[in-house]
Amino acid sequence: MPGRLAYLIGIEEAKAYPNIVRRFMEYIWFSRLFRALIKRWQIRSHQGRYPAASVIEYVEGDGEEFDYGVDYIECAVCKFLRAENALELTPYSCAIDKACQ
Numbered sequence: 001m002p003g004r005l006a007y008l009i010g011i012e013e014a015k016a017y018p019n020i021v022r023r024f025m026e027y028i029w030f031s032r033l034f035r036a037l038i039k040r041w042q043i044r045s046h047q048g049r050y051p052a053a054s055v056i057e058y059v060e061g062d063g064e065e066f067d068y069g070v071d072y073i074e075c076a077v078c079k080f081l082r083a084e085n086a087l088e089l090t091p092y093s094c095a096i097d098k099a100c101q
Contacts (some may be wrong), residue, residue, distance in 0.1 A: 030067055038070060051077050 010078070028034055038058050041054040045055045059069035076094050 035068060038068070052076060052083075 014022075034060075038056075042056050042058045045053060054072055055074035057071040057073055059071055061067040061069065078087070078090055081087050081089055081093075
């Protein structure tokens, strides 16, 4: 039940943004500049300067099935929850991410 609640909260949060803001966010997320920023983040994430941060891999899309993706090799939220002995909460944090997409 808490997972379903987290999912519903995520959906309502996404709906709270005006339509024009959601469209602008979509434009930004699929721009060349944003992709370049993600690629830069990938390089920095592998340098290990911040051990508690996420480590990611940029995945180039084929332009048909998907545009691009981000694989989380190490998740900062999981690291935090592990440090707090609260790993049972990880499925709920991911449920919120899925609802906001």
